[in-house]
Amino acid sequence: MRAIYRVFLVVLLLISPIMVLAEVAEPEVQFNAASLRPGDFLQIKVKAADDALVKVGFLERGYELWKNEKDEFIGFLPISYYNAPGDYQVSILVKSRTLDWVKTYPIKVLGRTFPESRISVPESTRKKVLSNSSVNSDAKITTKARLEAIESGILSLWEGPFIWPVKGRISTGFGRIRYVNNAENGRHSGIDIVSPEGTPVLAVNRGRVIYAGNLNVTGLTVMLHHGLNLFTSYCHLSVIAVNQGDQVEKGTVLGKVGSTGLSTGPHLHLTFKIDEVSIDPELFLERTIAWDFPETN
Numbered sequence: 001m002r003a004i005y006r007v008f009l010v011v012l013l014l015i016s017p018i019m020v021l022a023e024v025a026e027p028e029v030q031f032n033a034a035s036l037r038p039g040d041f042l043q044i045k046v047k048a049a050d051d052a053l054v055k056v057g058f059l060e061r062g063y064e065l066w067k068n069e070k071d072e073f074i075g076f077l078p079i080s081y082y083n084a085p086g087d088y089q090v091s092i093l094v095k096s097r098t099l100d101w102v103k104t105y106p107i108k109v110l111g112r113t114f115p116e117s118r119i120s121v122p123e124s125t126r127k128k129v130l131s132n133s134s135v136n137s138d139a140k141i142t143t144k145a146r147l148e149a150i151e152s153g154i155l156s157l158w159e160g161p162f163i164w165p166v167k168g169r170i171s172t173g174f175g176r177i178r179y180v181n182n183a184e185n186g187r188h189s190g191i192d193i194v195s196p197e198g199t200p201v202l203a204v205n206r207g208r209v210i211y212a213g214n215l216n217v218t219g220l221t222v223m224l225h226h227g228l229n230l231f232t233s234y235c236h237l238s239v240i241a242v243n244q245g246d247q248v249e250k251g252t253v254l255g256k257v258g259s260t261g262l263s264t265g266p267h268l269h270l271t272f273k274i275d276e277v278s279i280d281p282e283l284f285l286e287r288t289i290a291w292d293f294p295e296t297n
């Protein structure tokens with residue numbers, strides 16, 4: 001018995017420093033880039049203890065990261081078209097049973113010029129559709145849908161490259177400074193793709209329908225959640241072909257091109273959002289999002 005006890009003690013003494021080292025090891029943090037432009041997004045990956053809670057602060061917003069199948073905590077951080085160029089910080093908080101850790105990392109936001117875009121609609125339409133109550137009522141619906149989706153904790157539903165929802169040229173680019181009847185009206189939150197009325201609109205990748213209905217500004221609208229905090233919206237449709245709660249595959253027909261809501265003719269307005277922040281759709285279309293990026297810090 002004594003010999004067994006001694007062996008047990010020796011083994012314990014040998015492994016305990018390793019256990020202590022493993023427990024107090026600093027989390028490993030990786031970003032896919034060190035500098036970005038307004039409208040871009042940052043990918044972050046943190047290796048930390050299994051039971052850790054990983055929170056991130058960036059550009060005055062807070063994010064929680066998701067644990068993937070490799071036990072890495074991953075997430076997207078958006079940079080809005082409203083963010084001025086400059087030197088910013090990402091702060092990372094890791095809390096676990098044995099660790100309470102905070103560290104900040106520098107991120108540079110570069111300059112980017114967005115051209116203007118002017119449209120004209122009947123003045124009565126502009127006043128009605130773009131009134132505070134009309135815009136706020138839309139935002140209440142879409143924000144609630146996004147928050148519920150984020151809280152669901154669903155990891156990436158998407159697979160491989162994102163496809164174009166319709167084929168056509170881009171008539172109005174992302175982030176353009178929008179004037180409606182010469183009154184400034186924020187930024188163009190997505191891209192307008194020229195396409196004839198009735199053209200089938202396809203899901204850019206696998207996702208879950210979190211909203212399918214009529215909104216004041218964007219007319220008949222379908223919103224998809226692709227996992228994490230990534231969303232796409234398909235606006236001004238003439239017909240909706242899916243229901244809220246449906247899981248759709250890449251290429252599933254969501255509806256048809258139309259001109260409902262505030263629109264001057266048939267086209268598809270497509271947005272990509274991370275949380276509530278609009279991101280340049282061209283960073284996703286025909287591209288694959290990978291998480292095996294090289295270390296940048």
Ligand SMILES: [Zn+2]
Binds near residue numbers: 172188190191192269
């Ligand atoms: Zn548009």
